[in-house]
Amino acid sequence: MKGNLVIGIAAVALALIVWSTLFTVHETEYAIVTRFGDPQRVIDQPGLHLKLPWPIDSAVYFDRRLLVLDKPAPGEPPKEYLTLDKKNIEVASYTCWKIEDPLQFLETVGTRADAEAALGDVVAAELGKILGRNELANLLSIETAALRLDEIMGEIRDTCRAVAADEYGIEIVDFRIKRVNFPEQNRASVFDRMRAERKRIATRYRSEGSEEASKIRSDADKKRREILATATRQAEEITGRAEAEATRIYAEAFGQDPEFYEFLRTIDSYKKALTRETTIILRSDSPYLRLLNSIDAILGPAATPPGKAATAEADATEGAHGPVTE
Amino acid sequence: MAPSPNDHPGDAPRPGRLRRGRVVLVALLAALFAWVTSGIYTVAPSERAVVTRFGRLAAKKDRPGIHYALPWPIDRVYTPETTDVKRIEVGFKNLGQLFSEPRRSDALTGDENILKIMMVVQYKIRDVERYLFRVEEPPWLVERAVETAMNLRVASLPVDDVLTDAKARIEIDTIAIAQGWLDAYQAGIVLLRGNLQTVSPPVPVLDAFNEVTDAKKDAERMIDEAREYEGKVVPQARGEAHEIVKRAEGYLNERTNQARGEADRFLSVLAEYRQARDITRTRLYVEAMEDLLSKMEVLISDGTSEITIVE
Numbered sequence: 001m002k003g004n005l006v007i008g009i010a011a012v013a014l015a016l017i018v019w020s021t022l023f024t025v026h027e028t029e030y031a032i033v034t035r036f037g038d039p040q041r042v043i044d045q046p047g048l049h050l051k052l053p054w055p056i057d058s059a060v061y062f063d064r065r066l067l068v069l070d071k072p073a074p075g076e077p078p079k080e081y082l083t084l085d086k087k088n089i090e091v092a093s094y095t096c097w098k099i100e101d102p103l104q105f106l107e108t109v110g111t112r113a114d115a116e117a118a119l120g121d122v123v124a125a126e127l128g129k130i131l132g133r134n135e136l137a138n139l140l141s142i143e144t145a146a147l148r149l150d151e152i153m154g155e156i157r158d159t160c161r162a163v164a165a166d167e168y169g170i171e172i173v174d175f176r177i178k179r180v181n182f183p184e185q186n187r188a189s190v191f192d193r194m195r196a197e198r199k200r201i202a203t204r205y206r207s208e209g210s211e212e213a214s215k216i217r218s219d220a221d222k223k224r225r226e227i228l229a230t231a232t233r234q235a236e237e238i239t240g241r242a243e244a245e246a247t248r249i250y251a252e253a254f255g256q257d258p259e260f261y262e263f264l265r266t267i268d269s270y271k272k273a274l275t276r277e278t279t280i281i282l283r284s285d286s287p288y289l290r291l292l293n294s295i296d297a298i299l300g301p302a303a304t305p306p307g308k309a310a311t312a313e314a315d316a317t318e319g320a321h322g323p324v325t326e
Numbered sequence: 327m328a329p330s331p332n333d334h335p336g337d338a339p340r341p342g343r344l345r346r347g348r349v350v351l352v353a354l355l356a357a358l359f360a361w362v363t364s365g366i367y368t369v370a371p372s373e374r375a376v377v378t379r380f381g382r383l384a385a386k387k388d389r390p391g392i393h394y395a396l397p398w399p400i401d402r403v404y405t406p407e408t409t410d411v412k413r414i415e416v417g418f419k420n421l422g423q424l425f426s427e428p429r430r431s432d433a434l435t436g437d438e439n440i441l442k443i444m445m446v447v448q449y450k451i452r453d454v455e456r457y458l459f460r461v462e463e464p465p466w467l468v469e470r471a472v473e474t475a476m477n478l479r480v481a482s483l484p485v486d487d488v489l490t491d492a493k494a495r496i497e498i499d500t501i502a503i504a505q506g507w508l509d510a511y512q513a514g515i516v517l518l519r520g521n522l523q524t525v526s527p528p529v530p531v532l533d534a535f536n537e538v539t540d541a542k543k544d545a546e547r548m549i550d551e552a553r554e555y556e557g558k559v560v561p562q563a564r565g566e567a568h569e570i571v572k573r574a575e576g577y578l579n580e581r582t583n584q585a586r587g588e589a590d591r592f593l594s595v596l597a598e599y600r601q602a603r604d605i606t607r608t609r610l611y612v613e614a615m616e617d618l619l620s621k622m623e624v625l626i627s628d629g630t631s632e633i634t635i636v637e
Contacts, residue, residue, distance in 0.1 A: 048382075094474070198534035235573065263607065
């Protein structure tokens, strides 16, 4: 029984030792085999590998994937930088990096947290240096010529890449400025400037609108006047034609006997000019009263009152007979 | 101590021991069976399967259906969804998102205005191997790259463009730039499209921006009113013009007819007159005088006194 137990324990121990000589390296990892803590070899091929059993050899794993470092890290206060034109800005960036030389990485920084702290410092220092040589307009500008954001990011990436490769066995794959912000205490003045700018634009829109509107209105008025003037001219032409035509017709007709026309027209004009309210004084020797005068001559020179006109007429009739009888 | 069956293989096993041994055997077989069958896996039509053996990429399965891989710890199966379109919010107010930062993320425009911008990005896995093994956290990278590209694009545009007609351009450029970076990172991701969901000035200056919109509307209204005036006044003038011309034409007609009438009357009188000149003349004169004098007050003077007309 005791022998059984010993054999059993020995078997299990043996199995464990054999098991501990095997280790797997994943696609996403590097492994470093260390003998009593001393790095022996780097394994960068994924798969099943052999080592001396525990506790002699052990395997340390490192991520070989692309890793992302945010600066500032989540929860970290933003870092301010000063540009060449003395403007305070907050810059947020990210850095893509990976472990290029696991051995060097293990010997210098060892863990990801330490590596990121070291990288963060390098990035921040480089960012400060390069931003200090550039104006804000090189980061933000509507002039494409002034905008140097790509070059700035490239410069920082290249410098950090050299440092990280030399010192930590890290490859910097990319460095990007995610965001540029104004610090909290500067925002109020930025907002004031934005408001003033908006006000100016609003005023410009309104005055441009009213300018355009009055242009349209005065154009319309001008058009209206032109149309009416043309029409009036046309109308006057027509009126003139009417007068000319009338004159021609009159001349043609009246020209046949101008003297008779004058006579007729005069009579007509009397009819028109002399109305009911008119009092007319006729000379007793006017041609119209010629007959009346001859009656006077018959009856004697006394003026006949209107009331006795009938009598006078009767007398005249009698008188008329007179000469016949006389 | 009783000798065990193992010590004495020749002995007949006791019934109790036999039963226990069987139970153990059955249990072992069942465990073995379970272990072996744990390697069975299925691939849905939306998925691709990637198998690693001892950590090394061993097989890729594109066909949906049932497959077999060696059980743990030998093989490991990954089945990411490759046709599934994933969605991520980038930029402002993505505080609830898994990988984003818990602080405000404003964008600055080329003319140094602060804007809140949020883009929704749709993406898909293009290369499962890269997606699974080359990059630590692909969605995280997508968010970083897109936000950076978006801010980079906005940093070159004036605020008015960003708020109005440059949106489509920003969306397209952002996706193109970010895609270039993601390819360089070997993220195995394809960006499908970006939609700018929020583009808005910050709350403290919102009124001022609305004021500009109002001013624009006012200007449009003023112009519309002027056009309306134009649309009213010009046809009205055309109508008036037409009336003026027609009135003149009417006058032309009237005047010539009047003239003709008068001329005709004259000619007929003239014809009559020519027949008997003196008589007609006298008749016309006397008729006229009769007509006239019957209507008027007539004074007859002797021709020696002065004639005074009193109105």
